[in-house]
Amino acid sequence: MLKVLLASRNAGKLREFSELLPDFQFALWPKEAPELPETGAFFQDNALQKAEGARAWWRDHGPEPVDGVLADDSGLCVDALWGGPGVLSARFAPDLSEYRRKNQRLLDMLPEGAGRGARFVCVLAYLPWTGGAFTVSGSVEGSLAREHRGEDGFGYDPIFIPAGHDRTFGELPADIKHSLSHRARACAALRQRLT
Secondary structure: OEEEEEOOOOHHHHHHHHHHOOOEEEEEOOOOOOOOOOOOOOHHHHHHHHHHHHHHHHHHHOOOOOOEEEEEEEEEEEHHHOOEEHHHHHHOOOOOOOHHHHHHHHHHHOOOOOOOEEEEEEEEEEEEOOOOOEEEEEEEEEEEOOOOOOOOOOOOHHHEEEOOOOOOOOOOOHHHHHHHOHHHHHHHHHHHHHO
16 A cells, blocks of 8 residues: 655545545645645646645655655636636635635626536646656546535535536535546546556
């Protein structure tokens, strides 16, 4: 079993990664650690920045040994918003603390009569304790609901309807979400690459 530092404090991501990668044991990015950089123009840039920053800090301050670092950058890309919020998904509407309100603001930004096509994208960067990083990615196509629906998942899940379904990620059971989500597809690619 790999012991991996997850370069995130997001409890929702930790839960999903623990379910999607049950053969990994995760150490979570500690509260006392610095914020990790996310200044890239692309998901891949941010995932690599976070992995490299986390490994550098953990080398000097980590309380336990790990085999590697896993960092993710993911987001919702909406066609009618020219691909936004995209890499800025985690920083969208910083004046609002609740995702229900962030989701409503995003839905309110759609132009009248605009298409509702969207996709979730996830890029994972894996950085072994020694050696160079590699990235894998996954995405899922879908559309935006007209309102917040469902309380499962996290973030934008309650407004995203994956293609072929009529319920949002916030309404679908976890096993269905984990069979087709962007993060599930990226994790499958990660497992394949590691073996």
